[in-house]
Amino acid sequence: MDALAQSEKKFRILAENSPNAIFIDKKGKIVYANKKTEEITGYSREELYSPQFSFLNLVVPEEREKARKIYIELLTNGGTSLCECAIVDGHGGRKEILVNATVIPYEDEEAMLCIVTDITKIKETEKEVRKLNQYLESIIENANVWLDVLDEEGNIVIWNKAAEEISGYTKEEVVGHAKIWEWLYPDEEYRKKIFSKEMAMIKEGDVVENFETEIRAKDGKKKIISWHSKNLIDEEGRPIGLVALGIDITEMKQMQEKLMEHLKMASLGRLAAVVAHELNTPLANIAITAEYLASKIGEEHEEEIRIIKEEVKNASSIIKEILSFSRMGKIEWGEIDIKNVVESAIERVKKICDTNDIIIQNRVDSHKVLGDEQRLLQCFVNIIKNAVMAKDDKKDTHYVIIDLIEREKEEEVEIKIIDNGVGMDKNVQKDAMKPFFTTRPLGEGSGLGLFIANWIIKQHGGKISIESEKGKGTEVSILLHKVKK
Known part of the structure; x- marks a missing residue:
């Protein structure tokens, strides 16, 4: 008996100093509860030991039946159970707890030893982390620029909605492998050049801005993408992947080309107009001189005069075409x-x-x-x-x-x-x-x-x-x- 009393004394000392709530439930009534149980439940030991008190009644209504089934199953079959549930404490506050319950012998009968950990703050932190992750996922998914993340092997890890819309390939088609590069860059030599640059960035930690590549989208259309990329590193500074932002600049490039062509055409038109104007006068003089010579020389040089007239006519026709081009206005x-x-x-x-x-x-x-x-x-x-x-x-x-x-x-x-x-x-x-x-x-x-x-x-x-x-x-x-x- 002395040994048993000594053992119980040690248990109570350990229990009273435990950071977890510890209580013993016998036939649905609490027969022992440590100080931490008072703190977590919000009830004094006198209230906890009351015949009317039941720990199951603290469990929120939507989870109470599940907790009751676990309680009955443990008493019936013995063993240990670990479960999470929510309770409402004596002050009306909601708490998330983790209960480790074990069937033990107590005063010649079976009882249940429950060790309870308050995980409310952990759950709140998890909730905040989930909210933050959802927020980040929402930003990534709804960003109006192509965003993808590669692992160190070049496999796609993240592929957002803009990447789907620009490339035509869904995330289900591309995530988890590197086949996308064969699809976007069907030319093998060009693909090797692009892929080797990306792998070098991952290994060397390069930051690339305004790196332009031409992709072939799923519908066969060619698009020009301007990439801004940076490698990802782990806590020890080792490269583990790459994040890339892509902007579809196809329309901008086309507009630039059209503008350059328009400027080139305008310059060419002005030059053509000047040249045509400068040539018209001497050509007119040549034509008049040819007519004069024809009347003076006679038939001896008739063929030469005809050639001169024909060439003047051809030259005038060309000048007329040049002038027509130079005078084109708005459509x-x-x-x-x-x-x-x-x-x-x-x-x-x-x-x-x-x-x-x-x-x-x-x-x-x-x-x-x-x-x-x-x-x-x-x-x-x-x-x-x-x-x-x-x-x-x-x-x-x-x-x-x-x-x-x-x-x-x-x-x-x-x-x-x-x-x-x-x-x-x-x-x-x-x-x-x-x-x-x-x-x-x-x-x-x-x-x-x-x-x-x-x-x-x-x-x-x-x-x-x-x-x-x-x-x-x-x-x-x-x-x-x-x-x-």
Whole structure:
């Protein structure tokens, strides 16, 4: 008995100094409670020892039945249970507790030893951490810039909504692996260059700003992204990954290119106007002198005089084309029937070119497009004229076909100008729309026809493309915006 009393004394000393609440429950009544139990429950020991007091009644109503089942199961089967629950203390305050309950023998009967830890502050901290994480996740997810995080192997860890919208790939498709780099950068050499730079940043701790790359989005469109990246390090300063912010600057780049092209065209137009003006006077003098010489010299030099007149005429035609380009002002937008434009262009070409042995077929039916009628007319005149003049003398028949393809699901129409003429090789195609580039003999062309046509179509928000093969002919495709119905 002395040993048992000594053991109980030691237990009470330890219990009274424990940072946890410790109490013994026997048949639903508390028969022992330490000082910390008073503090956590808000009840004095006299109240705790009262026959009417039940610890289960402190448990909040929504969790009480669960606690009761655990209590009964422990008394029935014995053992130990660890559970969390919320209680309302004697002062009306809510507390979160962790209860470690064990069935023990007590005064020749089974009782339950409960060790209770107040985890209210821990739970509040966890709640604040969750709120903070949710807040950070919300910022990351709803940021209007592409944000991704990579681990040290280059695998995607975080992929926000803007990254999904810009790239077209969802987080479910990309998180957990590095396949995204093959999708965004399909060119292997380019991909290796980008990936090696990112890995170097992770290892060396580089900070990169305004690093531009061209990606291919899921829909196949190319986009230019400006990256701002910094590596992530652990508590010991070791690199563990990379965070990257990406801004889609595709539209900005396009605007810059358009502005530069506009400035270049404006400068070229002013230069062309000055040059044309300066050349007109001497050409007029040459023409007058040629007429005078023709009347004085007679038939002996008639051919030479004819050549002079012809060259003056060609030069004047080129100057007229240059002046026409330099005087282009703002686009006069309107609804235009493209069929009428093509018909007018064909008639004009027939007046300036010999088309007697050339078949010109207009298959374009009535379609409304948005644009400037006079500029589009000039564009089609230039292209149809080129097609007519591309005649291959080795072929019996030269034809020029103008056709239209309507794209039902898109807001564009495609007009094709097809000829079976001499065609162009790849090098000529590459330079075909550059200013003053021509393959014709000196004096037979200004080299501005396709250049001006391309510029006009770009002003209309459209596109010109050329497909050609030497000896087989050329197909020029023009995309224009339809009038919405």
